[in-house]
Amino acid sequence: MKRALKLLLIVTVFVTVNQRTENIGNTQDLTITIEKGAKKESNSTRKPVFSGKRPSVDVAILLDTSNSMDGLIDQAKSQLWNIVQEFSKAKRKGKTPLFRVSVFEYGNSGLPAREGYIRQVVQLTDDLDKVSETLFSLSTNGGDEYCGAVIHEAVKRLDWSNEPNAYKAIFIAGNEPFTQGSIDYRSACKKAIGAGIVVNTIHCGDYRQGVKGKWKEGADLAEGEYLNIDQDKTVVHIKCPQDKVIIELNTELNKTYLWYGSKSTREAYATNQAVQDSNASSFGGLSSRAATKSGALYRNVGRDLVDTYDENKESILELKDADLPEEMHNLSADERLKKIKAMSKRRAEIKSKMAMVAKERQAYIDAEKAKLAKESGATTLGDAVSAAVQKQLKESGFDLKK
Template sequence: MTLKPFSRPVLGAALALFTFASPLALAEAPQKPAQGQGAPAQQPQAQQQPPSQQKQARPRIDVVFVLDTTGSMGGLIEGAKQKIFSIASRIAQGKPTPQVRVGLVAYRDVGDEYVTRRYDLTEDLDGIFTHLRKLQADGGGDTPEHVGRGLGEAVSKLSWDQSRETMKLIFLVGDAPPADRHDDWNFNHWAKRAAEKHIVVNTVRCGADTETERSWKLAAKLTDGRYESLEQSGGMVAVATPYDAELAKVNAELARKTLYAGKKEAQLANQARAEQMAELAPEAAAERIQFLKTTRGAGRAPAAAAAVSSAPVAVGGAVDLASQPEALASVKDDELPQELKGLDAKGREAKVKQLAEEKKSLEEKATKLAAERDAWRAKNVAEKEDSFDANVMKGVKEKAAKYGLSY
C-alpha cells in the first residue's frame, strides 16, 4: 500500500460553489444567476423531476458541498477533485443502496472574480466533477468571506428533495469567518433556515481561525450537525492499490467506447465529457467505476448489475448508442454520429452491436476488478480519521440509522 499526500497547489486553485438567498421575501424564489455567476448544471431530463414526486423505493441522500474557493484553500480543493468519486462511492455503499445526489456551491467574496458559483443536485457525478475540476483557488486575502451567501444559496437555490424521508446534508468547508456585507445573506439566518428545512449542516474548519470556529460551531449546533477542525489542506491522501492501474485502463477504454447520437453540439459536449473521464487518475477512475456499479446496479439481479454501463451520463438530449443500441432505430439521419454516416441500415446495426458487445465485456471486467479492489482495501487500508473525506463519512453515518441505512 502506498500513501501519497496530495500536493498543495499555488494560490490559484478555486472552487466556487454556493450562493445565498434573501432572508426576506426575496429569499427562496428561483432567480437567474447574475452575470459572472455560475448557473445550475444542465441535467438530463429524467433528473429534473424532484425525487419526492417519484416512487421512493430506495433511501435517498442529498449532499451539497459548500466550499471556500479563495487562495488559501487550494490544497483542499485539489484534494476534493481527486476524492469526489471516492466520497460518493463510500456514501453509496450503505445498506440498502441509497440513491445519491450531489450538489456544489463555491463561494468567495464581493470584489473577487465571483461571489458564488452553484451547481444543482444531480445523480450525474461525472457532471459535478466536470464543474469541480474547473474551479481554482484564488482571491480572498481579507479574512472574512461571503460565507452567508454560499450557505444561503445552498439552502434556498438548489432542488432539495422535499420528502422528510430523504437525508439532506450540507458540508460547509472553509478557513475564514462570515463577512457582514449588509445584504440578504446573513449567515446566522441561513443556518436557522437550514434547520427549518431539515437540512443538517456539517461544518469543517480548515486552519485555526477562532472566529471561523465560533460560526462553524453555531451552524452545526442549530442544525444538529457535526463540527470538525482539520489542517489547512484537508489532510487527504491518495491510496494506491494493486488494481488501480488496470481499472484506470478499463475506465479509459469504457469512456471512449461511446457513440453519441443527437444534435452536433450535444455530440461534441458528450464526447468532451467522455474524454475527461478517460483521463482520470488511477484512484479516481477506480472509485468512479465502483460508484457507478453500486448505484446503477442497485436492485438488479447479479447478472444484470454486472452489465450496468459505466459510460458518462448523456446530456443535452444525446444518446449513447453503445449503451443503448435499441435507440438506433429512432435516431434521425442528421443526428447520427459521424461513424455511422455513409453506412446502410445493416451496416449501422452491425457497428452498434459490435461496440455494445465490446463495452459489455469491459463492464464485466470492471466489475470483477472493482470487487477485488474492495476486498484488498478492506484488508489493507486503515482509514485516516483526520481527513476531509473521512469526516464526510462520519457525518453521513451519524444520521444513517434514522433513514433506514447502515454502513
C-alpha cells in the first residue's frame, strides 16, 4: 500500500501508571529494537510542500492503564519533553508546525466496559502543560487491553488536521496480544493508513513474542515501525553543566506569561505551568522541559497575551478588563499593547539565551549518550520513538535542523 497523502504516526503505547507518589521518581530504561514496517514511498512520490499557512503535526498517545506496565508510564513521563524536542526540530518551507497532542487511556477496569475500557483523556491540544498534567494524573487498575478498539476510536474521535500534508501520530505500546477485543486490529490499522495514519507499535517484552502477538503485523499494515523494548532497564539521567543556567532562565521565562481569562482560569494556567515544571523536575527532566519552552512548539495562544498577540492582535483589544491580568486593568488600548510588546521583547531575550545554552547542553548529552551506548547497548523509549519520528518526518517532507 502506498503511503497516504496525509501521514499520521500511530504508535501504540500500553502504559500502566503508578499513582503512588512515593515511587514517582523510579524510572526504567527500555531496550529497543526497531524493525521496518511496510515499504515506504520513494522520493519521487514524496508529498509536495504544504499548502496552508502553517504545517501541522498531530500526535495522539494511547496509554494502557492496566496493572502490568508501571515502569513504562514512568518512562513516558520522564521523557515527554525529550520527545517533544524532536518535533521542535521539524520545519516545512521554513515554518515550524502547529503541534498538537491528545491522550487516551484504555485497558483500565475502572473505565466503562460498554465503551471498551477506553477514555479520551484530552483532545488534540497545543497546550503541552495540559498534556503533561494528564500523564501525571493517570492511575492503574487491571482490565482488558483492546488495541484495535483504541486505534479505531483515536482515528474516529479526534479532529485531525485538514492540512493536506500534515504529519499525524499516535503512540501505543504494551505487552498483551495485539489481537484482543471485538474490533479487528487489521481493520483498524487499514482504516488508519487509509486515512493517512501510520501505526508504529511498541511491544514491551520479547521481540519474537511481539511478532507472535501480531504487533509487527499491525505496524506493517499501517506502514509503520515495529518497536521492541525491555521496560525493566533503568534510565540514566545525564546531568549537564548547563542545567543550572537553563533552570534559572526558566524561572525568569515564567514571569513573562500574561495569562488571560477569568480570574480562576488565569490562576489555573499559572499554577499548572509551575506544577508541570515540578513534575518534570521530579524525573530529572526540568532542563529538557525548559529547553522545549524556549522553542516555538511551546505556545499558549488563547491563554497567554504575548503568544496570542503574535497570532491575532485584534483579539487582544477586544478583551474586557475582568479577563486581563490585574496589572493591566484600566489601561487604554495603546497602554495595553505597550505592556504586551515589552513583555514579548523580554521573553524573546530570555528564549534566545535559553536556546543557546540548550544547544550546548544537547551537544554534551549527545557525547555522553555515545559513551553510555558503548557501555550498555541499551536504548530508552524516548530514543526509540525519536528515531522513528525523525525518519518519518523526513519521509513526509519535513526538514530537520541539526
